[in-house]
Amino acid sequence: ILNVEQSPQSLHVQEGDSTNFTCSFPSSNFYALHWYRWETAKSPEALFVMTLNGDEKKKGRISATLNTKEGYSYLYIKGSQPEDSATYLCAWENYGGSQGNLIFGKGTKLSVKP
């Protein structure tokens, strides 16, 4: 069974706090790791697609790192704002799996209080 685990399941922070959460995935046959942000009543929106071990990507106050050898990725949010409140999904894409399939984690639900 190929599992993608995200932790924590939910997180409550104050505006201005920095926060991070984890995505764990199988380290074998790695092809890519995706991060998506899913706000309530909206469509999931792509944040990053990462493919190289040691890769670090940044988009405004959000950044992500990737360790394919040990099978984890961190998502960091610096100075959280209420508009960052959303569920953050990661998804693992592997070689040899059915083409086009992403294995999604259950998500981390972030709530930022003003």
Next chain:
Amino acid sequence: DGGITQSPKYLFRKEGQNVTLSCEQNLNHDAMYWYRQDPGQGLRLIYYSQIVNDFQKGDIAEGYSVSREKKESFPLTVTSAQKNPTAFYLCASSHRGEGYRFFGPGTRLTVL
């Protein structure tokens, strides 16, 4: 504006009826996907299509059917054979079969 549309937003179905969920994209993407979300679970792949007139089963295809007659459209039929159809359904597309997925707003199906 380019994007993906799904209709309807909410759908109610009586047990034993087939129902079709619409998904249209104007992003000129080759690949399209259907996912299902249940409470406390990650998105799971139902079907995907890499090219017109071709599609593949995902992890939970039983009780569902699709067609891909046009590049822009990938409708999903939930048949009466699907034992637990009540769920949130998301359609997505991507350029070829890799890279970012672009998602639609979803359809919530409830079986009465």
